[in-house]
Amino acid sequence: MDRLAPAFSAFLGAACADGSDRKVDWVLLDNFHASMADVASEHKVPCILNMPYSSATTEDFGIPDPSVLPMFRPFVETFKRCKVIAARSSFELEPESLPLMTKILGKPVIPVGLLPPAPAGGNTQRDDSAALSWLDEQPSKSVVYVAFGSEYPMTVKQLHEIARGLELAGTRFLWALKRPSVAHPDEDLLPPGFEERTRGRGSVVTGWVPQTSILGHGAVAAFMMHCGWGSTIEALQYGHPLVMMPVLVDHLSTARVMEQRKVGVKVRKEKSDEAFLGDNIATAIRAVMCEEESKRIFVANAKRMQEIVADDECHKRYIDEFVQSLRTYKN
Structure with missing residues (x-):
């Protein structure tokens, strides 16, 4: 992923230039992209960490210690560089663990809903x-x-x-x-x-x-x-x-x-x-x-x-609230 850093930097530089109509407000990162977060920081663009695990995982294990679990070092480095956490979860499915995430992680956690795939049907395969x-x-x-x-x-x-x-x-x-x-x-x-x-x-x-x-x-x-x-x-x-x-x-x-x-x-x-x-x-x-x-x-x-x-309306509300929350945190 480090090899993409120059191209990503060029893209952000052009997007953030005065007069650009492609202004980037946030960068959404996966777990192991600390180098991309560094690039975003250079261009003063805040980052969101996409947390694809259950909230129960955070409840059980918190922030991994890379000195004990070296495989999680890239995750921890990416986590440190992100301003907000996007959690693939909902209060309806994880009512006990999701409310604990902000306190455990020490950063704002915004649920984005469960993001289920489109229902099966009409599959060309x-x-x-x-x-x-x-x-x-x-x-x-x-x-x-x-x-x-x-x-x-x-x-x-x-x-x-x-x-x-x-x-x-x-x-x-x-x-x-x-x-x-x-x-x-x-x-x-x-x-x-x-x-x-x-x-x-x-x-x-x-x-x-x-x-x-x-x-x-x-x-x-x-x-x-x-x-x-x-x-x-x-x-x-x-x-x-x-x-x-x-x-x-x-x-x-x-x-x-x-x-x-x-x-x-x-x-x-x-x-x-x-x-x-x-x-x-x-x-x-x-x-x-x-x-x-x-x-x-x-x-x-x-x-x-x-x-x-399967409650599509509920998941749409989570996405709407996520977008509104990003506007709030950006300002």
Whole structure:
């Protein structure tokens, strides 16, 4: 990103020049763009830090200490240089943790709403998606969708345990499988015979999949995932209960809140093992998909969350209030 600094500086210089009709009032930054914040400061343009995590993450962990967690040093440096924090959250979804953010961070925090993606429908990828074609053949609300985002620290051992859990659970599943970066190019990602043994009730798809269209499909009943904030919002947008396998910092906080809200089940992780074990994965899937009493509770609570996430008028108000707040802080 540092290599973009000269071009960004030239752009801001022209935009901030006397007589320019492209005046820049704010620069909105992602987590790791401290060099861009330095450029903006040189041109006297204030910065906003886009906080893409749940407010619960801030409540649980505050501002990371880069001396303990060096990977967060760019985030901390960017945070220091920003005047305002934009939080992808809402008081309706996070009534306990969102009000705490300003005190914890020591800077104004403005919620921008949940920013759910546009509802699935009319997807031009539709005819080319093997995943959606397979879902078309499944009964309504019968499939658990399995995906773990782009940053999940997946291992081949964990993939094998997931496969074992899906096989033991006995439910229908659609698995969007991504090859882990630690896997050898010739290494088999699935246990021998797994796809043959689950043929007819399971589908493993590699490569890109249209996730929002999958979540919006009538055959999908639940989402087994890592609890990244974006994927959690997408799941709740369609009222799906969760089977949660959190590992990273923000995933743990989001999973904590979703478990407290009884929106799903966090897979139990044995202290003696680095991976979530297949037996525990199967138990969690059955609780969400098969056991009627727990399933009813999880579905009902996920539907309550859906009412919040799918409220477009509410999110528009947050955006309007965000813009008005920026005018206030600018002045």
